[in-house]
Amino acid sequence: DTEVTQTxxxxxxxxxxxxxxxCEQHMGHRAMYWYKQKAKxxxxxxxxxxxEKLSINESVPSRFSPECPNSSLLNLHLHALQPEDSALYLxxxxxxxxxxxxxxxxxxxxxxxxx
Amino acid sequence: xxxxxxxxxxxxxxxxxxxxxxxxxxxxxxxxxxxWYKQPPSRQMILVIRQEAYKQQNATENRxxxxxxxxxxxxxxxxxxxxxxxxxxxxxxxMSPDNTDKLIFGTGTRLQVFP
Numbered sequence: 430d431t432e433v434t435q436t437x438x439x440x441x442x443x444x445x446x447x448x449x450x451x452c453e454q455h456m457g458h459r460a461m462y463w464y465k466q467k468a469k470x471x472x473x474x475x476x477x478x479x480x481e482k483l484s485i486n487e488s489v490p491s492r493f494s495p496e497c498p499n500s501s502l503l504n505l506h507l508h509a510l511q512p513e514d515s516a517l518y519l520x521x522x523x524x525x526x527x528x529x530x531x532x533x534x535x536x537x538x539x540x541x542x543x544x
Numbered sequence: 545x546x547x548x549x550x551x552x553x554x555x556x557x558x559x560x561x562x563x564x565x566x567x568x569x570x571x572x573x574x575x576x577x578x579x580w581y582k583q584p585p586s587r588q589m590i591l592v593i594r595q596e597a598y599k600q601q602n603a604t605e606n607r608x609x610x611x612x613x614x615x616x617x618x619x620x621x622x623x624x625x626x627x628x629x630x631x632x633x634x635x636x637x638x639m640s641p642d643n644t645d646k647l648i649f650g651t652g653t654r655l656q657v658f659p
Binding site: 460462469470471472474477479484485517519521523532533534535536537538540 | 579581586587588589590591594635645646647649650651652
């Protein structure tokens with residue numbers, strides 16, 4: 430069983446829709462991440478939140494808007510997406526403060542299709 | 545910039561046999577962390593094994609072990625007594641010890657275990 434829960438598992442949306450992806454963890458981790466993964470490719474980092482503050486934005490288009498309302502929740506708001514944004518979106522979390530290495534714990538992802 | 549290379553797009557192995565997946569990386573840093581993640585069809589990225597660069601001893605986790613060659617910048621994964629459940633995509637990943645939170649993935653190796 431995954432300790433990082435993502436909803437929904439699948440999402441189909443039109444280019445004019447507004448939708449949100451949700452991620453939740455109860456491991457006490459204070460760093461949370463959004464990754465995008467295209468088919469047969471490795472995950473690509475989009476955003477990092479550390480102690481509920483955005484610490485990394487990998488030049489992601491503004492049609493993706495992250496939000497971290499508290500230490501357990503991470504949202505990704507989607508608006509006016511393009512078909513090329515169709516991908517698997519993975520959420521992950523890790524410990525803070527980071528003493529030595531702190532591996533990422535991933536959720537099962539949301540499979541997004543933009544029509 | 546750090547890079548991670550997995551030169552084997554696909555591998556196959558018979559059940560109960562041993563298989564080795566290759567990974568090389570490039571960095572100018574002396575201390576860093578290396579990981580192998582497994583992604584089965586369920587889509588979740590699962591941590592298989594981790595290695596700290598300052599530790600000379602190779603990490604082992606049950607049937608999984610690594611051959612870490614720091615001078616050669618090589619980090620291969622050996623799976624012993626392969627099981628059908630080992631069928632998955634395997635990603636090698638690099639993390640810097642600073643606070644950038646960036647996990648750099650290789651392109652992955654698809655492993656198929658045959659009965």
